[in-house]
């Protein structure tokens with residue numbers, strides 16, 4: 001098993017996490033104290049640290065007005081490479097796990113983002129895609145916003161069985177109503193020993209996924225909770241969040257065919273990953 005640097009923690013199950021809650025609460029108070037003290041003392045909202053995306057000492061700029069709760073995950077932007085904390089930690093963790101997965105092409109469920117550009121420079125042959133609407137054939141190239149983008153529906157991928165070494169899916173699965181079908185497709189297309197590295201809203205302290213919206217019997221969207229929209233690189237309207245995951249996502253991964261699952265969390269002042277812990281859901285085929 002790959003050793004991870006300080007700040008990254010591996011969790012096998014909800015039970016393991018629940019058993020460590022007292023310890024985590026203490027650690028979390030320490031993290032909160034660090035963040036509050038830094039916010040109070042920083043003359044400019046800029047944190048010094050090591051950027052794992054561009055591999056050097058950097059300054060991370062926190063967005064947002066003084067007095068408002070900052071969006072730690074979507075800012076703390078590196079002064080060299082422009083990557084946010086979310087992008088930096090995602091690229092970082094993949095680099096740490098890359099040597100452990102089956103060889104083969106890497107597929108990323110995004111293509112029109114700075115993170116895809118960064119990964120593409122590192123991984124020749126990286127496959128990227130966007131969802132470009134119903135009626136487009138999987139694997140087809142479509143001109144959109146001056147870019148030539150590959151269309152894929154993650155619930156019906158065009159890739160062959162057992163053809164991929166790794167799949168990276170960052171903040172996509174919460175927008176897919178039939179997310180279990182997407183997990184089955186990820187399992188189908190990965191080689192034995194292949195890696196799925198996934199992020200999505202994840203309730204660390206909860207067992208059960210929260211369904212916010214679903215597709216009703218009439219094919220329309222049925223809202224069970226007030227709608228929440230996330231940013232979308234291809235549209236200014238944003239994209240609906242159908243669900244926020246919890247530990248039962250690991251059970252769903254096992255049911256889809258993943259041999260081993262875990263959650264890897266990270267929080268690190270040295271790397272500029274602040275806010276709550278950043279959870280990554282990991283499946284090994």
Ligand SMILES: [Zn+2]
Nearest residue numbers: 051054078081
């Ligand atoms: Zn950087």
